[in-house]
Amino acid sequence: MAEGVRRRRKLKPVEEAIQFSLEQKDKNGLEGRFISHLKGRGVFSCTDFEKGDFLLEYRGDLISKEECERRQRIYHDALKVFMFEFRYNGKLLCVDAARDDGSLGRLVNDDHINPNSRMKTIRVDGKPHLCLFATRSICPGEEITYDYGDSEWPWRCTTLSVVEPSTLEVNTLSQSEDTDVEKTLSVVEPSTLEVNTLSESEDTDVEKLKVVSDQSVLDSSICAASEGLEKVTLNKDQLLLDDQDCVEKMSPVKEHVLNEEQSFCAPVEGVKEVCRHVVVTSAISSMDKCAECVGPVAALKWIGLRCKLCSSFWHKSCYLKRHEWDGRRSSCEVSSEEDELSDEDYIPQSESDHQSDSSDG
Numbered sequence: 474m475a476e477g478v479r480r481r482r483k484l485k486p487v488e489e490a491i492q493f494s495l496e497q498k499d500k501n502g503l504e505g506r507f508i509s510h511l512k513g514r515g516v517f518s519c520t521d522f523e524k525g526d527f528l529l530e531y532r533g534d535l536i537s538k539e540e541c542e543r544r545q546r547i548y549h550d551a552l553k554v555f556m557f558e559f560r561y562n563g564k565l566l567c568v569d570a571a572r573d574d575g576s577l578g579r580l581v582n583d584d585h586i587n588p589n590s591r592m593k594t595i596r597v598d599g600k601p602h603l604c605l606f607a608t609r610s611i612c613p614g615e616e617i618t619y620d621y622g623d624s625e626w627p628w629r630c631t632t633l634s635v636v637e638p639s640t641l642e643v644n645t646l647s648q649s650e651d652t653d654v655e656k657t658l659s660v661v662e663p664s665t666l667e668v669n670t671l672s673e674s675e676d677t678d679v680e681k682l683k684v685v686s687d688q689s690v691l692d693s694s695i696c697a698a699s700e701g702l703e704k705v706t707l708n709k710d711q712l713l714l715d716d717q718d719c720v721e722k723m724s725p726v727k728e729h730v731l732n733e734e735q736s737f738c739a740p741v742e743g744v745k746e747v748c749r750h751v752v753v754t755s756a757i758s759s760m761d762k763c764a765e766c767v768g769p770v771a772a773l774k775w776i777g778l779r780c781k782l783c784s785s786f787w788h789k790s791c792y793l794k795r796h797e798w799d800g801r802r803s804s805c806e807v808s809s810e811e812d813e814l815s816d817e818d819y820i821p822q823s824e825s826d827h828q829s830d831s832s833d834g
């Protein structure tokens with residue numbers, strides 16, 4: 474067949490995952506949307522996907538356990554949820570997606586009951602990448618979800634919050650979404666160690682290992698334990714089998730302190746905000762959350778305050794509730810860090826600052 478008319482071979486899902494990982498791009502057919510004040514944003518399909526299809530990469534900085542610990546010390550809670558820890562080749566690693574680079578992988582929400590995708594690690598040029606693959610067919614309009622792993626994620630419980638009638642707000646737009654229950658507890662199955670070798674039509678040339686965490690290491694009631702993790706090892710040109718070790722666990726960080734005594738998945742206790750914030754006025758993405766009220770922001774891009782060190786952002790009025798700000802810089806209570814930025818680094822406060830204050834909290 475002549476070169477010009479040779480039909481391009483459809484890429485296998487893992488090959489596609491490599492391609493998108495290398496290009497640092499998201500695939501067409503998916504979009505981010507604001508869902509509700511409780512859930513924040515999510516990712517939705519605008520096309521049909523088949524079981525096994527590559528969907529998205531959870532893109533961010535690939536960092537070591539030590540760097541992850543360091544960033545956790547300075548990040549606000551609202552940013553820590555974007556840190557995805559996982560074990561790879563026996564090492565604890567983290568993909569830090571706290572910086573909003575516009576990628577969709579960081580916006581995919583949890584569903585432990587009926588998720589439609591699963592996170593796998595693929596190796597590209599020697600480095601692990603976290604990629605989501607469909608576990609069933611997905612229709613246009615469906616939200617993409619995966620199981621964050623066994624943990625007491627607050628949204629998983631079923632306790633209804635009691636709202637005083639006097640504080641009820643009439644908001645026709647968000648009413649239906651906000652009747653979502655507030656979740657405070659979850660039932661967690663005890664972890665067991667199991668290793669399965671599975672084969673799936675699309676990935677027949679790779680071995681997939683499923684490992685659920687060892688109970689001796691994890692307290693299942695508090696840990697973001699691993700579940701259904703799969704590893705696909707690849708390089709740019711070739712799919713390789715890699716059976717020497719397996720991915721033990723992966724999950725977005727749920728407010729963890731990582732140190733040797735507490736296991737990897739112990740919850741944070743008494744972690745103080747140590748960032749001496751250096752705030753500047755900044756245009757904030759319409760879908761980002763204020764670190765203080767974790768609340769909604771304006772429908773359009775808004776002007777708020779952003780810390781240059783930890784990248785948290787706030788409504789100005791929210792920030793001022795807890796911090797001092799002279800219009801140029803600010804500091805948090807607990808820190809020994811000196812901010813050494815020059816005056817040129819600060820954007821003066823302007824009238825346009827906090828134009829979205831109406832949407833506070």
Ligand SMILES: C[S@@+](CC[C@H](N)C(=O)[O-])C[C@H]1O[C@@H](n2cnc3c(N)ncnc32)[C@H](O)[C@@H]1O
Pocket residue numbers: 511512513514515554555579580581582583584628725
């Ligand atoms: C990695 S972020 C996902 C994107 C997030 N929804 C946003 O708007 O930025 C993880 C955070 O999303 C929220 N989230 C994820 N799954 C959720 C769910 N099923 N219900 C409610 N909130 C959820 C929680 O606030 C969680 O800390």
